[in-house]
Structure formats: C-alpha cells, structure tokens
Amino acid sequence: MIVKAFPQDFVWGVSTSAYQVEGAWNEDGKGESIWDRFCHTPYRIANGDTGDIACDHYHRMPEDVALMKELGVKGYRFSIAWTRIFPDGKGKVNPKGLDFYDRLVDELGKAGILANATLNHWDLPQALQDLGGWANRDTTDRFAEYARVMFDRLGDRVALWATHNEPVVVTSGYLGGSMAPGLADASVAYRVAHHLNLAHGKAVQVFRQGGYPGKIGIVLDLQNYIPESDSEADVLATQRMLDHSHHLFLDPIFKRQYPQGLMEWLGTIAPQPQEGDMEIISTPIDFLGLNYYFTLKVRYEPWGGLLKAAARPFSAPMWSQTEMGWGVHPEGLTAILLKLRNHYGNPDIYITENGTAAPDQPDEHGFVQDRERIAYLRRHLIAAHDAIQQGVNLRGYFVWSFMDNFEWALGYRPRFGIVRVDYATQKRIPKLSAYWYREVIRQNAVWE
Numbered sequence: 001m002i003v004k005a006f007p008q009d010f011v012w013g014v015s016t017s018a019y020q021v022e023g024a025w026n027e028d029g030k031g032e033s034i035w036d037r038f039c040h041t042p043y044r045i046a047n048g049d050t051g052d053i054a055c056d057h058y059h060r061m062p063e064d065v066a067l068m069k070e071l072g073v074k075g076y077r078f079s080i081a082w083t084r085i086f087p088d089g090k091g092k093v094n095p096k097g098l099d100f101y102d103r104l105v106d107e108l109g110k111a112g113i114l115a116n117a118t119l120n121h122w123d124l125p126q127a128l129q130d131l132g133g134w135a136n137r138d139t140t141d142r143f144a145e146y147a148r149v150m151f152d153r154l155g156d157r158v159a160l161w162a163t164h165n166e167p168v169v170v171t172s173g174y175l176g177g178s179m180a181p182g183l184a185d186a187s188v189a190y191r192v193a194h195h196l197n198l199a200h201g202k203a204v205q206v207f208r209q210g211g212y213p214g215k216i217g218i219v220l221d222l223q224n225y226i227p228e229s230d231s232e233a234d235v236l237a238t239q240r241m242l243d244h245s246h247h248l249f250l251d252p253i254f255k256r257q258y259p260q261g262l263m264e265w266l267g268t269i270a271p272q273p274q275e276g277d278m279e280i281i282s283t284p285i286d287f288l289g290l291n292y293y294f295t296l297k298v299r300y301e302p303w304g305g306l307l308k309a310a311a312r313p314f315s316a317p318m319w320s321q322t323e324m325g326w327g328v329h330p331e332g333l334t335a336i337l338l339k340l341r342n343h344y345g346n347p348d349i350y351i352t353e354n355g356t357a358a359p360d361q362p363d364e365h366g367f368v369q370d371r372e373r374i375a376y377l378r379r380h381l382i383a384a385h386d387a388i389q390q391g392v393n394l395r396g397y398f399v400w401s402f403m404d405n406f407e408w409a410l411g412y413r414p415r416f417g418i419v420r421v422d423y424a425t426q427k428r429i430p431k432l433s434a435y436w437y438r439e440v441i442r443q444n445a446v447w448e
C-alpha cells in the first residue's frame, strides 16, 4: 500500500451553493433571482423541481455546520444569495439576509472551519435581469456594490473569496437555453462573458482598496478537452472548445487578452472591451478555484452549433460513465493542473469542486455504501497528489458536494453528496464516503 501524504496545511473541504441548498426562496426579505424565475416557469426543470425548499439549509444551517465539524471537515465553500442582500439588485440592503451569512460565518469560526465564500453562483437578481442582466454593462457596477457590502460585513472572518462560480455556465445561460435566464441569443452571450470578467475585476479592485484580510480569486469550470483524432479539423475544434470554456476567462484574467482564435471565429459577436477594461479584468488575484469533473473528446462537427464542435464523454480504461453520463478520467485533472502551472504562472490553486453523482442505494436506515463515489474521489485525489509532486501549488480540495442538492435543470435526481438528504424528512445521513473522507482528513493522505 502506498500512502500519498498531502502538504501540512492542505485544506480539506466540502462545497455547496446558495440556490442548491438554502431553500427559503422568498423568506426574510429575499428577492427573486433568475433561478427562482426559471424554476417557476413550466417545463424548464426536470419533474418541475424547484429550489423553493431544497435542503432547507437556511433553517438548518447550524446542524449542517455541526455535521461538517463531526466529519472533521476543515473548510466550507458556500455561495451568498445576492438577492438576500439586495432583493432588488440595488438600493436597499436587506439586514436579515446579511444576518444569515453573518451567523453562518460565526458558526464556521466556532467549529474551526475555514470560510470560502462565492459571491455569484448564478443566482442573479431578477430585477437586474429585467434591466438586461449580465448583457447590461451596469450590472458590473451593481456587482461591485454587492461585493463591497459583503467584504465589509464578513471580510474579517472569510479566508477565501471567489467573485464568480463558473462564469462559462452563465454565458451558456444565454446560448443554449438550458440554464437561467434560459435565453438563446448568441449576439449577447459573449458580451455577457466580457461583463462577467469586468465585474470580477471591479470586485477584486474593491477588495484591494478595502485592505481586507483573506484572499480573493475566481472559480472556473475547467474540464479536460482532448481531440477525437489528430486531424486538423478535430484539433481546431478542440481549440475552439478550450477557447470558449477555458481561455475566454483564463486569458483576460491572467494574460490581459482574449484568445485571438476565438475572437476571429466569433467576429461581430466577440467581446468588445472598452478602454481600460482589460486592465481592470487582469487585476492580480490570490488564487484560482478549479472545478474539475471529466474529460471530453472533441471532434469537428459542422452541425455542432456556434463552435462547430461536438464533444462526448471519455472514460479511462476500467471506468464506465457516471450517473450523469460523464466520463471518468482522473488523469484529466492532473493535465489541467499542469496546464495552469505551465501556462498561467503556476498560481495558488484550490480544487473547489470535484465529485460524482452515483446511483446511491440506501438501506432501510437510509445509509448508502457509495463505494463508486469513494473510488472516484480517491483516484482524483491521487491525480491531484501527482500534480503536487510536479510542483503545482495546490492548497486545498473541496468535494462537490457536502450533501445531495438541487442539480439545476436536472432537479433532485442526481445525488452528489457525501451526505444523503432524505428530502421527505430533510434528514441528513452521512454516506460511507463521508466516513472515508473523515479518515483521509485525519491521515492527511490517500492510499493507493
């Protein structure tokens, strides 16, 4: 047995997001978000599921934090619902909304759990969407205002801040229609990407000006894309997919420029930075949050939408596909980490999401022996450990997810938690993987 030990102060965490776990969608002064609106619109979400109640985390937060402590978790990545703070996206701040996150951060402090807060995990105030949402450049200023309020209230106790979670998915909400706001308007999709980048930069500048303790970064969705063949057509299609899903955000932030190839490909609908925008966007950050799940094989496909590319899941030998139809390829994680070391200045990195949905079969007590999920997590931790051995500055790992929750357009069917949620009773029942993870944290190691 080979023991793979992690660095001393490595942060072992778990992740959630506001809309997926909190519920209380219209309680204590919270305003409507685009995800409330999307879920309340017929035939957008599987089974007509909504986040109205979700895991009722808004009311059960103290017990959830106590369970994290019991499981030995060292960090908790959560997101802040913008509409609890600014119900109308601007103007009056809602004190009860601020109080909830203040209590959460205090509970985490008492439990000795590091707070890792994301400002925007997709739930934009509907009031701002009504003014154009992220397609409207003014939203970048609304975001900076919101960020300042949160830094002022929680900045003394939050160790890690992320501006956005997976901005590429927000952009997709304007391309494919499957995510809120459910538009299919390529003419604004890349303006949205640019405004997300600009909002990120403005929030980082507010953070720097305020001299808050803690660190600030962004969480990007960087899956591993490999070409189906070495034909020029497939290689170029893969490049376009990487430009769209990686470099549309990585390059402005780390290289102060958009990927040239994508700009040429997009033509008139490409981002149109104004004077000074790229300087703001590339304001240096302290860490990069990486969400990694799978590898996709990409081929040139004339019918493949805007990018004329099609992708399909790739599973390494001995691995099948997950319950979500995703491939399993731990080596893909090492590849992404090495890409960041080799081409993006070897930044401090936290894996802010990694995990898998699995067909969890509870026994009569609701206990799930999720050996598949344990295998997935263990192999990805080994892949992460390999990267650390090669000089990657990986500082922590947050499992997606602490508990089963609302999986966006797919509703509650997919279960990603290391803790099961019985939605009928809202009971939390740790799965085998939760006890396995507790052991990993205790040993600060995984074993081959």
Ligand SMILES: OC[C@H]1NNC[C@@H](O)[C@@H]1O
Pocket: 017, 020, 166, 291, 353, 400, 406, 407, 416
């Ligand atoms: O699909 C699993 C996760 N992926 N990243 C963003 C999260 O909100 C998702 O639940």
Ligand SMILES: [Ca+2]
Pocket: 102, 106
């Ligand atoms: Ca307080």
